[in-house]
Amino acid sequence: MIPVSALPPAFIRSLEGIHGFSRESFEAVHASGEQVTSIRFNPGKLANCQLDTANRILPLAEKIPWAAHGYYLSERPSFTFDPLFHAGLYYVQEASSMFLEQALKQSTNLDQPLRVLDLCAAPGGKSTHLQSLLSKESLLVSNEVIRQRAAILEENMVKWGAPNAIITNNDPQDFGKLENFFDVIVVDAPCSGSGLFRREPEAITEWSGQAVQLCSQRQQRILADSLPALKPGGVLIYSTCSYSKEEDEAILDWLLDEFSLEPVVIRIPVEWGIVETRSEKHAACGYRFFPDHLQGEGFFLACLRKKDGDRKTGRLSKKPALQKASKNEVAIASPWLDGAIPMQWWKQDEMVLAFPALLEQELLMITDKLYVRHAGITMGKMAGNILVPDHALAMSTGLHAGIVGISLKKEEALQYLRKEPVNLPASEQGWALVKYQHIPLGWVKVLSNRVNNYYPSAWRILKSGNN
Numbered sequence: 001m002i003p004v005s006a007l008p009p010a011f012i013r014s015l016e017g018i019h020g021f022s023r024e025s026f027e028a029v030h031a032s033g034e035q036v037t038s039i040r041f042n043p044g045k046l047a048n049c050q051l052d053t054a055n056r057i058l059p060l061a062e063k064i065p066w067a068a069h070g071y072y073l074s075e076r077p078s079f080t081f082d083p084l085f086h087a088g089l090y091y092v093q094e095a096s097s098m099f100l101e102q103a104l105k106q107s108t109n110l111d112q113p114l115r116v117l118d119l120c121a122a123p124g125g126k127s128t129h130l131q132s133l134l135s136k137e138s139l140l141v142s143n144e145v146i147r148q149r150a151a152i153l154e155e156n157m158v159k160w161g162a163p164n165a166i167i168t169n170n171d172p173q174d175f176g177k178l179e180n181f182f183d184v185i186v187v188d189a190p191c192s193g194s195g196l197f198r199r200e201p202e203a204i205t206e207w208s209g210q211a212v213q214l215c216s217q218r219q220q221r222i223l224a225d226s227l228p229a230l231k232p233g234g235v236l237i238y239s240t241c242s243y244s245k246e247e248d249e250a251i252l253d254w255l256l257d258e259f260s261l262e263p264v265v266i267r268i269p270v271e272w273g274i275v276e277t278r279s280e281k282h283a284a285c286g287y288r289f290f291p292d293h294l295q296g297e298g299f300f301l302a303c304l305r306k307k308d309g310d311r312k313t314g315r316l317s318k319k320p321a322l323q324k325a326s327k328n329e330v331a332i333a334s335p336w337l338d339g340a341i342p343m344q345w346w347k348q349d350e351m352v353l354a355f356p357a358l359l360e361q362e363l364l365m366i367t368d369k370l371y372v373r374h375a376g377i378t379m380g381k382m383a384g385n386i387l388v389p390d391h392a393l394a395m396s397t398g399l400h401a402g403i404v405g406i407s408l409k410k411e412e413a414l415q416y417l418r419k420e421p422v423n424l425p426a427s428e429q430g431w432a433l434v435k436y437q438h439i440p441l442g443w444v445k446v447l448s449n450r451v452n453n454y455y456p457s458a459w460r461i462l463k464s465g466n467n
């Protein structure tokens with residue numbers, strides 16, 4: 001609950017005159033203490049679980065009108081103690097930001113193979129969402145500049161299990177080397193964060209007019225650095241969780257002054273409660289979310305198309321960082337996948353990777369120009385003629401359904417996720433997949449006298465208890 005007096009007067013004054021802003025209801029909704037919790041299912045994993053199972057596990061309430069797999073929850077459960085959260089069945093995401101789906105669907109032909117960049121991607125809310133919306137022939141590059149945050153992004157993307165994603169850890173400037181490469185670039189920019197004041201009241205103390213100005217300058221730098229990588233005809237989706245015009249409408253005017261772009265209109269039913277706004281100079285449309293108008297936090301999004309221009313593209317400059325896997329390695333690794341997508345097989349040090357064959361040129365280009373943390377499916381390490389399966393393979397939606405699986409009860413699943421010893425029913429010796437409610441959680445190795453737990457140490461549950 002945020003007392004009215006806690007919202008900085010300079011902040012409230014700066015919002016006066018913004019279309020849709022009503023001081024009274026805005027202050028009241030911040031003072032109400034109401035918390036909205038929402039999740040978005042992973043359609044790549046939902047088929048294995050069935051919505052009615054998920055329904056028994058999560059307190060699902062209404063659907064989020066602008067996101068096909070988004071749901072409000074009637075209360076906030078303890079996600080840490082839900083094994084399906086760790087298995088990547090769903091992502092806990094703020095509802096307003098799922099509006100990205102409308103921007104993408106209404107601006108872009110999603111049946112085409114697309115190259116999509118999520119430039120400021122950690123912890124992965126937009127990236128997991130984008131991946132669910134793209135065709136399997138499309139490529140998603142999820143980038144995060146801050147190393148520790150890139151690790152969290154990687155964890156969330158690996159859990160999501162998509163084979164057609166690459167995770168990079170680069171500065172926006174580095175994307176200048178990929179001239180005219182992407183069909184869509186999403187810039188969910190670092191911002192002054194006023195849209196999240198209700199959920200994170202501690203952020204209020206960090207707000208100042210000066211911080212807004214600094215954010216606005218940084219947003220311009222990020223956009224200027226990344227725009228050369230957008231193809232002519234391609235779409236830029238820009239968003240912030242700030243209400244400030246300097247970070248929202250003024251950025252649209254700046255973009256239209258500096259670059260060859262045109263605004264894209266997104267149709268929104270009035271009952272969704274989203275406010276359509278126009279920039280002062282070019283009347284470019286943007287979409288603003290106020291928590292007193294709808295169930296969600298503060299958010300702003302706009303969509304622009306790059307007009308025709310130079311179509312010059314970059315070239316590979318050096319020897320590929322990846323080598324092709326040998327025939328023998330492919331023969332050993334390929335039975336672990338379901339074969340639904342034709343794969344190209346790669347080797348990096350001792351690791352075998354599978355990446356959609358159709359995207360070979362894209363993979364080579366990205367590994368040539370950027371620092372890649374993760375690409376496609378990390379299958380595992382070769383140990384002689386045996387593949388030691390990687391955790392990413394267990395999480396992958398491409399995993400072969402015939403692989404031996406052991407179903408765990410909730411308490412056993414939590415033991416496994418804490419990386420504690422697990423007692424399993426007698427089963428064949430060797431690698432086995434442990435599952436909860438039909439969804440893979442990871443690998444164990446069954447030996448004659450014990451079972452080794454291969455859950456990644458860095459991801460284990462540290463909190464004690466079970467609810």
Ligand code: SAM
Pocket residue numbers: 119120121122123124125126127144145146149172188189190191218222
């Ligand atoms: N898109 C993410 C999601 O939906 O989960 C949230 C992104 S958050 C709003 C902005 C991200 O930009 C942060 O992860 C932050 O580390 C990153 N960032 C901070 N400074 C940056 C910079 N100068 N250039 C690019 N990204 C930056």
